Amino acid sequence: MAKKTDSADPGNDPYLDREREKYGSPVPSREYILEQLQAQARPLGRKELAELFGLTDEDALEGLRRRLKAMERDGQLVRNRRNGYVVVDNEELVRGRIRAAADGSGVVHPDRPGPNVYLAPREMKRLLNGDRVVVRLTGDDEAGRPTGELVEIIEHANREIAGRYFEESGIGFVVPNNKRLHQDLIIPAADRNGAKNGELVTAEVVSQPSQRRQPIGRIIEVFGTEIARGDEVAVAARTHGIPVEWPDAALAESAQIGDTVPERSKQGRTDLRDVPLLTIDGADARDFDDAVFCEPTDKGWRLLVAIADVAAYVQPGSALDAEAAERGNSVYFPRNVVPMLPESLSNGLCSLNPRVDRLCMVCEMQIDPRGQLLDSHFYEGVMNSCARLTYEAVDAIHNDRDPSLKREYAEVIPHLENLYGVFKALRADRRQRGAIDFDTTESVIEFDAEGQVADVHPAERNDAHRLIEECMVKANVATARFLERNKIPALYRVHEPPAETRLENLRQFLAQTGLTLGGGDEPSPADYAELMAKVRQRSDRHLIETIMLRSMMAAEYRPDNAGHFGLALDAYAHFTSPIRRYPDLVVHRALKHLIHKKPVEAFPYTEDQLVTVGEHCSMTDRRAEEATREATMTLKCRFMAERLGEAFTGVISGVTSFGLFVELDEVFVDGLIHITNLEQDFFHYDAIGHRLVGERTGKEYRLTDRIRVRLAQVNVDEGKIDFDPVAHPLGPDGEVLEKPPARSTKGAGKGEKKAGSRRKGPPRSTKGRRQRR
Structure with a gap:
């Protein structure tokens, strides 16, 4: 006999008001359905659920059917063989996204915090990389990894x-x-x-x-x-599944919005058109998300960060919103951008262009002389940017290097000085709390008038970049605190502390350099910062910082606030770039909900929906970086293909069991010296020490050693550059050093492997870029 189903009063649904706003005949909310299924502690069919909630009206029963179907589609529920509904994300069922491996196996990255689940090749036959699935945990394998079997495919990622x-x-x-x-x-x-x-x-x-x-x-x-000139971006975007074409419905909606702010939209907003807000961006920027203003007060500084009010134009449920959510973010390729919003919005009506009225969301903050946040509040505003400045121009004005620029921007110079004043305070706060500051370098590709690559060189960062970065970080901190204080579902930018295995590898490496990382089993950001201060003057600084960076976890978007380890913050949310990041748009909607004093329970996003949105946007963030890196490497290869046989000086940027990656000084390009092109010897690969050591000769190649190479081969389509070694090791000025004494490879570490001229390496992977905050 079936167990009797107890009744659940729909009036106890905490989200009943939200459901009434959305539907004429409201059915129990997703949250309440999940809560009651967990309370029953057993699967229930649709009829049993209808009985549980006391639903008899045909419209309500149809609404329940559709809701349960939608919850199945989104992976919140699965049905067992008796058509009973089971809650996912319990002790047995895990929902997440597939990341496939070349051997046909895969792992499921769970939507909610938890270990990855390994899937054997037989479980992957119906799946491709990026698919979203529900799997059932089946135990652990010999390596101690949780293993699973496929239960349901929620979404196929590859169209x-x-x-x-x-x-x-x-x-x-x-x-x-x-x-x-x-x-x-x-x-x-x-x-x-x-x-x-x-x-x-x-x-x-x-x-x-x-x-x-x-x-x-x-x-x-x-x-x-072959990849024709100009097709690099299209190929990279197609390879990684980045949407390029716009649906007709989205374009039609953007066309209806217009290109000027109507007067009715300005009503009820704080008028900031007399406040000299200004934008500071890169010289090639076209979408201006943020504007800043600062003035001194008796308590320190009043800092305004005004952000484009995208939420005023892109409404939930619209075609524009659906496409923005699918894209997740804008993708910035060399020469090209695949925007999250149509250009009429991203470069037009939403962009804080100079000397035109624009709608904005404002974070107004009181900063004390130590750079700490005393107070903040948010409001909707209308602004008129007084100037569009570049980082280079601001740096030149502040450091008194360009009299003509000082004359051109004489009216805003006092405001720039105020911004530099609060910047010093914010930097002091960063140092005080122990935030990690990896000042890594990225490459810039210069094109000639015909669109061909003319040069590749390191990007230069100055204090103007850091000024804007610190203002945005503080606004994001204020946002996260405001959302958390009001207990509204939202997306946070979460950066977890390093995993135990990564820490162990880092500590083993540091032991070889005579250094230690403080903090025991749970080092703090301040421990990392202290170690970086110790190595700042060392010749192997770059090596140590590189290994420290590799010990870090990737940041992600989640509705559970777990803090930001790298920035040493308890709460952090992305608020400052809604034109190009969908999580920021979601955060703006939460802020508006609170500004207009609507009840938290009526906020249209559920916590589980935000889990899914956050996971998707974390994926599109990684996807964008992979696609950009691939397109950039194709362009670099095209640039280098005309320089075959030339010799270059560089630094060993990666050591693997199959060879060495070398980053060139002059052109900021990296390529591979395959192990078969080294001396006639067998080389031991020390993964902990990041080195190759010759068994017979004792010859040693270490990460960040300087080396001279000759360009041997370039494959543009595959993005591969191969070098032959010419001279190693080199001194800081490029002089060839005497052969270093042989070092014993015994006990080099548990990561040691033997490699030799008969070894074949896997396809090369390009070097990772700086972790996005």
Whole structure:
């Protein structure tokens, strides 16, 4: 006999008011359904749930059916064999996104905090990288990893796949460019669209993989045998699944919005048009998210950070909102941008362009002389930017290097000096709380008038960059505190402390340099900062900082506030870039909800929806970085292809079991010296010491050693550069040093592997970029 279902009063649903606003015949909220299922501690069918909630009206029963179906679609519930609903994210079921490996296995990155779940190749046959799934935990493998089996596919991530088309024995197939897509795409003869063997193509996925067959597709775009000049961005975007084309509905909505702020939209807002707010951005920026103003007070500083009010134009449920959510963020390629919003908004009506009225969201803060936040409040405003400045111009004005710029911007110079005043206080606060400040370098690609790569060089950062960064960080801190204080569901930018295994590797490396990281098993950001201060004057500073950076976790978006380790903050949320980051737009909606004094329970986002949004935006953040890195490497390869045979000086930027990665000084490009091109010797790979050591000769190659190389080969399509060694080691001025004494490789560490000229290395991976905050 079935167990009797106790009744649950729908009037006890804490989100009943929100449901009444949304639906004429409200049904229990998702939260209340999950709560009651967990309280029953057993699966319930749809009829049992209707009985539990006392629903008899046909409209209410239909509403329950649709809600349960939507909760299945979003991975909140799954049905067992008896059609009973089971809550996901419990002790047995895990919801998350697949990250596939080249061997056909994969791991599930859970939506909620928790360990990754390993999936064997047999469980991956129906899946591709990026798919969202529900898996059932089945135990641990020999390595102690949680293992799982596939329960349900929530969403297939790959609609189009870029790769190279081949034909063998009359069968056509596409080998994906993305190495994490471990299955080739079968192309029927009728769907080849004229593609020839070996050509780069984009294929639409017509049928996803099943347990017995590979995915099937049809070719929709042909690039040719090589990546043509100008196609680098298109290929990188297609490879990583970045949407480029705009849906007609989204374009139609943006066209209806117009290009000027109507007077009715300015009503009820704080008028800041007489406040000399100004923007400071890169010289090539077109979308201006933020403007700043500062003045001294008897308590320290009054700092205003005004942010484009995107939420005033992009409404939840609209086609624009759906596309922005899908994109997750703008993607900034060399020369090109794939924006999150149509350009009429991102570069037009939302952008805080100079001398035009714009709607804004304002964070007004009181900063004390020590740089600490005394008070803050948020409001909707209307502003008129008094100037558009670049980082380079501000730096030149402040350091008195350009009299003509000082004359041109004479009216704003006092305001710039005030900004530098609060900047000093904010920097002092950063040092006091022990924030980690990895001042890493990124590359800049310069193009000539014909669009060809003319130069590659390191990007330069000055105090104007840091000034804006500190103002934005403080506004984001104020935002996170405000949201947390009001207990409204929101997205935080979370940066977890380093994992135990990464810390162990870091400590083993530091032991070889005579250094230690304080803090025991749980080092603080201040412990990292203290160690960085100790190595600042050392010749191997770059080596140590690189290894420290690699010990860090990736930042992500989550509705549970776990703080930001790198910035040494208890609460941090992204508020300052809603034009180019979807999480910021969600945060703006939460702020507006509170500003207009609406009840928290009526906020349209549920906590579980924010889990899903945060996970998706964390993925699009990583996707953007991978695509940008790939496009940049293609351009660098094209630049270097004309310099074959030339010799360059560089630094060893990576040490692997299959060779050395070298970053060149002059052109800021990195490539590989394969281990087969080193001395005729067997080399031991010491993963902890980040070095290769010759077994016979004792020759040692370490991370950050200086080396002279010759450019041997460039593969533009695959983004690979190969070097031959010329001289090693080099001194700081490029002089060849005497051969260092041989070092014993015995006991080099548990990460040691033997490698030699017969070893074949896997495809090279490009060097990672600075962790986004």
